[in-house]
Amino acid sequence: MKQKLIVFLVAMAMLSTPLLAQTTPAASGLTKIGYTNVDYVISKLPEAKVMQNQIEVTKAQLDKALGETYKEAQEKYEAYQKNGPQMTDVIRADKEKELQNLQTRITEMQTNAQQSLQAKQQQLLEPILTKVNNAIQEVGKESGFLFILNMDAGQGTTPIILFAASEENNATNLILRKLGVDPDKVEAAAPAGKPVTTTPAATTKPATTTTPKKK
Numbered sequence: 001m002k003q004k005l006i007v008f009l010v011a012m013a014m015l016s017t018p019l020l021a022q023t024t025p026a027a028s029g030l031t032k033i034g035y036t037n038v039d040y041v042i043s044k045l046p047e048a049k050v051m052q053n054q055i056e057v058t059k060a061q062l063d064k065a066l067g068e069t070y071k072e073a074q075e076k077y078e079a080y081q082k083n084g085p086q087m088t089d090v091i092r093a094d095k096e097k098e099l100q101n102l103q104t105r106i107t108e109m110q111t112n113a114q115q116s117l118q119a120k121q122q123q124l125l126e127p128i129l130t131k132v133n134n135a136i137q138e139v140g141k142e143s144g145f146l147f148i149l150n151m152d153a154g155q156g157t158t159p160i161i162l163f164a165a166s167e168e169n170n171a172t173n174l175i176l177r178k179l180g181v182d183p184d185k186v187e188a189a190a191p192a193g194k195p196v197t198t199t200p201a202a203t204t205k206p207a208t209t210t211t212p213k214k215k
Contacts, residue, residue: 033169034149034170035148035149035150035169035170038132038150039152040152041132041175042128044183051128058120059117062113062117066110069106073103076095076102077099080095131179135178135179139178140171143174
């Protein structure tokens with residue numbers, strides 16, 4: 001069923017292409033298909049550097065809290081290993097429970113820290129994406145593009161644009177200028193290059209302590 005649907009969509013696209021070529025450009029005067037790399041554009045904005053700094057500060061704070069908790073668990077585990085043989089069964093069981101609770105706490109802190117970083121980045125990135133999108137819309141209208149494609153299909157995926165015969169329809173520099181960035185003062189726009197990732201780095205994950213088994 002899924003294969004039939006794909007074949008149907010491809011067939012419809014082939015049938016509709018001549019009609020689009022006959023009507024849309026003639027009616028609107030749009031004949032060009034542009035391309036850019038949104039991640040690259042974002043990386044050249046001053047707001048992106050501010051965002052990165054704030055993410056790094058937040059990450060450092062989360063790493064510090066996680067490191068302190070891990071250190072506490074490590075010290076208590078080492079004390080348990082050293083003094084365990086001399087403990088009574090009741091005290092030993094209490095220490096083991098305490099270590100298990102610390103282990104659970106560390107795991108929860110790691111998960112919460114990553115979620116917190118992602119939420120922070122999303123909050124900071126949203127207005128930047130809106131600003132870039134508005135610039136793309138304006139460039140598309142002013143320069144007569146039928147489409148402006150984002151060559152970056154996403155992290156870990158194949159780029160949408162695999163080959164471009166020339167830079168004529170590369171809209172990156174036009175978009176940067178619209179955003180107030182002089183492309184001559186940054187690296188040459190290269191949409192086919194490696195995109196800049198906007199995913200925050202994971203918080204430091206320390207080695208976990210080995211919770212002793214109850215005897």
